[in-house]
Amino acid sequence: MKKIVAVFVLFLFLAGCSNDNKITLNNLSEGPIYFNFRAKQYIIDINGTKTIEEIPNGVYTYATTYGIPSSATSATVSGNAASGSVTFEKENTQILLIYSATIFNGAYTLGATMTSSGSGGVTSPTSP
Numbered sequence: 001m002k003k004i005v006a007v008f009v010l011f012l013f014l015a016g017c018s019n020d021n022k023i024t025l026n027n028l029s030e031g032p033i034y035f036n037f038r039a040k041q042y043i044i045d046i047n048g049t050k051t052i053e054e055i056p057n058g059v060y061t062y063a064t065t066y067g068i069p070s071s072a073t074s075a076t077v078s079g080n081a082a083s084g085s086v087t088f089e090k091e092n093t094q095i096l097l098i099y100s101a102t103i104f105n106g107a108y109t110l111g112a113t114m115t116s117s118g119s120g121g122v123t124s125p126t127s128p
Helices: 002-016
Strands: 022-027 033-037 040-044 049-053 058-066 074-077 083-088 094-104 107-116
Touching: 022 033, 022 040, 040 049, 058 074, 058 107, 083 107
Parallel strands: 022 094, 074 107
Antiparallel strands: 022 049, 033 040, 033 058, 058 083, 094 107
């Protein structure tokens, strides 16, 4: 009987430790986004969405490279769209990072807006 109780307590402990931290990337820009995060590259096509799940608590940096449309003659990045950090300080934190872009007189500008369900996961929002 003690073994059954011990196994049940262990199961409850492990079930209570589930971590559903995730970051969702939404690409509303006019070219693909290459999101580099935790030693992996994630490609988000135009109008695409990618969710990265089961991220341990901590602070992580990211870097972004991007494709530009053929009509662009120059390209710049606004604010933290190129790189930044995200914080997962508690279990089940969800972060949404939306990339968007403008093109004006051939100049392509990529920006991003980030929101978080946690208090520490937001960097300054930027938009073109």
